[in-house]
Amino acid sequence: MNASAIREILKITQRPDVISFAGGLPAPELFPIEEVRAATNAVLDRAGAAALQYSTTEGHPPLREWIGAQAGIPASNVQIVTGSQQGLDLLGKVLLDEGDTVLVEAPTYLGALQSFQPYLPRYVQLPTDDGGIDVDALEEVLKRERAKLLYAVPNFQNPTGRTLSAERRQRLVELTAQYGVLVIEDDPYGQLRFSGEAAPSLYELGLQLHGDPDRNHVVYSSSFSKTLAPGLRDAWVQAAAPIIAKLIQAKQGSDLHTPTLNQMIMAELVHDVLPRQIERVRRAYGERAQHMLRAMQAHFPAGVEHTTPQGGMFLWLTLPGGVNTEALLPRAVERQVAYVPGRPFYALGGGENTMRLSYSNATPAQIDTGIRALGGLLQEALTA
Amino acid sequence: MNASAIREILKITQRPDVISFAGGLPAPELFPIEEVRAATNAVLDRAGAAALQYSTTEGHPPLREWIGAQAGIPASNVQIVTGSQQGLDLLGKVLLDEGDTVLVEAPTYLGALQSFQPYLPRYVQLPTDDGGIDVDALEEVLKRERAKLLYAVPNFQNPTGRTLSAERRQRLVELTAQYGVLVIEDDPYGQLRFSGEAAPSLYELGLQLHGDPDRNHVVYSSSFSKTLAPGLRDAWVQAAAPIIAKLIQAKQGSDLHTPTLNQMIMAELVHDVLPRQIERVRRAYGERAQHMLRAMQAHFPAGVEHTTPQGGMFLWLTLPGGVNTEALLPRAVERQVAYVPGRPFYALGGGENTMRLSYSNATPAQIDTGIRALGGLLQEALTA
Structure with a gap:
């Protein structure tokens, strides 16, 4: 993966059959059209x-x-x-x-x-x-x-x-x-x-x-x-x-x-619109983050560490050493779930066992399905 | 004048008392709002x-x-x-x-x-x-x-x-x-x-x-x-x-x-809108260019050379050597008319006796008044 990693991943995001926790997209259903x-x-x-x-x-x-x-x-x-x-x-x-x-x-x-x-x-x-x-x-x-x-x-x-x-x-x-x-x-x-x-x-x-x-x-x-x-x-x-x-x-x-x-x-x-909008987005993302954290608790194997965000759109997973999240990505996409591998976020390399998940642009049902699929994959990867 | 010449000149343009042939602005009255x-x-x-x-x-x-x-x-x-x-x-x-x-x-x-x-x-x-x-x-x-x-x-x-x-x-x-x-x-x-x-x-x-x-x-x-x-x-x-x-x-x-x-x-x-718009803009700028060329003929002293554009928004004046259009600009603005001195358009210098005039964003009456004022100034500069 090189500098255009995000762009390539945004392309996967566009496939309707993939639940994407990859792109850092705001929830469009909240946009004040x-x-x-x-x-x-x-x-x-x-x-x-x-x-x-x-x-x-x-x-x-x-x-x-x-x-x-x-x-x-x-x-x-x-x-x-x-x-x-x-x-x-x-x-x-x-x-x-x-x-x-x-x-x-x-x-x-x-x-x-x-x-x-x-x-x-x-x-x-x-x-x-x-x-x-x-x-x-x-x-x-x-x-x-x-x-x-x-x-x-x-x-x-x-x-x-x-x-x-x-x-x-x-x-x-x-x-x-x-x-x-x-x-x-x-x-x-x-x-x-x-x-x-x-x-x-x-x-x-x-x-x-x-x-x-x-x-x-x-x-x-x-x-x-x-x-x-x-x-x-x-x-x-x-x-x-x-x-x-x-x-x-x-x-x-x-x-x-x-x-x-x-x-x-x-x-x-x-x-007037911006302050109302901030309240709306804040509440929605808080609920989605909670939902994702609960789903992770239910479906992730032991040994997977995560951050607990107080705002924003992202959380971060650290897998037990040896699991390479770039190598794992194609298998995740096969199971119709996507994330961003962590390595490209390191200026000087590292983080091969990390990944970014975004909860901002997924419904509770998508979060459940996607985290369950990802959990199954991580389980396999950890026991392989 | 340095690289921000255009920007500084656009500021002069905004003074309502100055007839500006300086900025390369399209005619806003033609915009398809x-x-x-x-x-x-x-x-x-x-x-x-x-x-x-x-x-x-x-x-x-x-x-x-x-x-x-x-x-x-x-x-x-x-x-x-x-x-x-x-x-x-x-x-x-x-x-x-x-x-x-x-x-x-x-x-x-x-x-x-x-x-x-x-x-x-x-x-x-x-x-x-x-x-x-x-x-x-x-x-x-x-x-x-x-x-x-x-x-x-x-x-x-x-x-x-x-x-x-x-x-x-x-x-x-x-x-x-x-x-x-x-x-x-x-x-x-x-x-x-x-x-x-x-x-x-x-x-x-x-x-x-x-x-x-x-x-x-x-x-x-x-x-x-x-x-x-x-x-x-x-x-x-x-x-x-x-x-x-x-x-x-x-x-x-x-x-x-x-x-x-x-x-x-x-x-x-x-x-649909673009082709109609192109026709409209083309006709208007053709009329304005004609009007400016005629006004120049009436009010400019002998020895001032000009280009004759077949389209677009600009024409170019070359004054007899020795007249410096940068030095002249403050005097033009005093007379409530503005242009862009030619020198900044030369990558390696030159063109001190040239200037750019835009006719796209001026009414016929403004063209008459502005070209008359500029003609008077050029007359003085050439006989000084």
């Missing part, structure tokens, strides 16, 4: 041709302002991007030179590795446990390595579903500030907490530490894809002014601007 | 949640198929991109290594230079005249230089409005094939011809030469931005399968996919 229709009509009524014209590279001003107000920062610290994937790509483009050292969680989000790859960084993996990045290990790495940036998904991480603890967040922000390492905090799932208590974002902690959004060494990336709908590709980056200036220039060369109509639709939806 | 509304409603009725879900990196199949059918090639040779700016960026990413030699027209499209810049190519300028690229000069360059690719806008070029003649197209395609140089044909304006006769695209000539879209050394880039509306950011690239495969991988890292909703809307519009 009628609200998007109403917002589009309102935008075309009010803005008319301006909704179909070129617009500024920075983004639609009311949308930037709303995002800035939520974060307690000026709109000028917000760059609208075409999906958070573009945010990561542009950050790679403006921040990374060939050979720069990038610290990543082990495992980390595969899409970020794909975004950074063209800029040829050198990765150092940070060990993680159920509390997220091991910050003592981070300190050792920072002493040893001249790192340029640290990339992390602190909330309900993709792929593990784990969350970085509040104490570790504080220490991570202080350590990276002390060693002059930029942080990219990727937070597409933060709003989707269904249990436990929210911890402050790294971005907020950076803001507290420096007292000025233009001195914050934490860059924040998020998106409306998981809370509202991915097909509009509305996402954003929050960063200090010098980084925003570079992002604007890079984005101008990359796609000029995010579609005008899509930004205006989102500016309509953020006020 | 009600048709976009109807298409959106039809898409949401029919596709429902699928219109708001993630989709494939290659693009929405019916849109790819329609584009392929128009070009007489399979859909698999078409990659949908988020504005043709993204097509150029991705092509730069997958085709260019640092120091690669890229042949460009002098002058050339500024946005292409911005797209390619992160990949650090070395530019060689090709001389042009009213028939486009001087192909004898091209042959000399090809003998001398080990070029990787040639980038050209053969129809109603941005910035000059010039069109490459049919004979030269044939020769350019043969020469580049012979010397193993890839061609990127950027054609956002080709459909907007309002006088003269259409010549075959370089892509078509390449297809004839090789007899197989997967062996064509010409890559074609186009867009719905100038024919239908730029705010949707729907555009595409046609290329041989090995290049498409690389584009898919690069696009996956860049923005995963072009917004689903926007592609579905376009797939609705291409059948």
Whole structure:
């Protein structure tokens, strides 16, 4: 499996006979179709041709302002991007030179590795446990390595579903500030907490530490894809002014601007539809996660470890050593169930005995059937 | 002026008191607002949640198929991109290594230079005249230089409005094939011809030469931005399968996919609305170009040379040597008229005495007032 693993797996996902826990797809039955229709009509009524014209590279001003107000920062610290994937790509483009050292969680989000790859960084993996990045290990790495940036998904991480603890967040922000390492905090799932208590974002902690959004060494990336709908590709980056200036220039060369109509639709939806939608999605994913955890308890053999997410879309399995989840995938698909093998999520390899399961886009019945099939397969693999 | 010249000029454009011939903006009063509304409603009725879900990196199949059918090639040779700016960026990413030699027209499209810049190519300028690229000069360059690719806008070029003649197209395609140089044909304006006769695209000539879209050394880039509306950011690239495969991988890292909703809307519009729209835009821009040429005749001093476009949105002025159009721009804006100085369109400098005028987004009355003001300024500059 190479960098296009996710894409190939999304193809399997499309086969109607396969129950897929593979793709990181939001539940489409929760999408606010009628609200998007109403917002589009309102935008075309009010803005008319301006909704179909070129617009500024920075983004639609009311949308930037709303995002800035939520974060307690000026709109000028917000760059609208075409999906958070573009945010990561542009950050790679403006921040990374060939050979720069990038610290990543082990495992980390595969899409970020794909975004950074063209800029040829050198990765150092940070060990993680159920509390997220091991910050003592981070300190050792920072002493040893001249790192340029640290990339992390602190909330309900993709792929593990784990969350970085509040104490570790504080220490991570202080350590990276002390060693002059930029942080990219990727937070597409933060709003989707269904249990436990929210911890402050790294971005907020950076803001507290420096007292000025233009001195914050934490860059924040998020998106409306998981809370509202991915097909509009509305996402954003929050960063200090010098980084925003570079992002604007890079984005101008990359796609000029995010579609005008899509930004205006989102500016309509953020006020009333988005909060309702977040509640809806949160409740549904919490139920699905519970359902999957219960099904795993019923159908999985002993020795299979799993994470217990407090939000988001994913959980992570670790099988007893020796079981290779890539080798097992074709047999799973034969039994009409799919997952993502864990290895591609490791920048430097490892995790052959791990896999990612997504519960966001499966009904309770599909979860039962799929987890039962997967459990049978794991049973066989473990006793083989 | 640096790479963000266009962006800064677009800001001037937004001042309501300035008549701007600067921005390359389509006429918004021609946008098919009600048709976009109807298409959106039809898409949401029919596709429902699928219109708001993630989709494939290659693009929405019916849109790819329609584009392929128009070009007489399979859909698999078409990659949908988020504005043709993204097509150029991705092509730069997958085709260019640092120091690669890229042949460009002098002058050339500024946005292409911005797209390619992160990949650090070395530019060689090709001389042009009213028939486009001087192909004898091209042959000399090809003998001398080990070029990787040639980038050209053969129809109603941005910035000059010039069109490459049919004979030269044939020769350019043969020469580049012979010397193993890839061609990127950027054609956002080709459909907007309002006088003269259409010549075959370089892509078509390449297809004839090789007899197989997967062996064509010409890559074609186009867009719905100038024919239908730029705010949707729907555009595409046609290329041989090995290049498409690389584009898919690069696009996956860049923005995963072009917004689903926007592609579905376009797939609705291409059948009936697009052809009507092309007729409308063509007629309007033809009238505006005529009007600007007449106004120039009435108000410009002797010695100012201009191109006479047969389509598209731009024409190009060459002033008698010694007049610097960058230095003149603030004085023009004082008189409430704006243009783009020519120098940034030259990859290696030059053109200090040139400027680009756009007639697409100005009424006849604005053209009269703006050209009269510009004529007065040029008169002063020439007699100073």
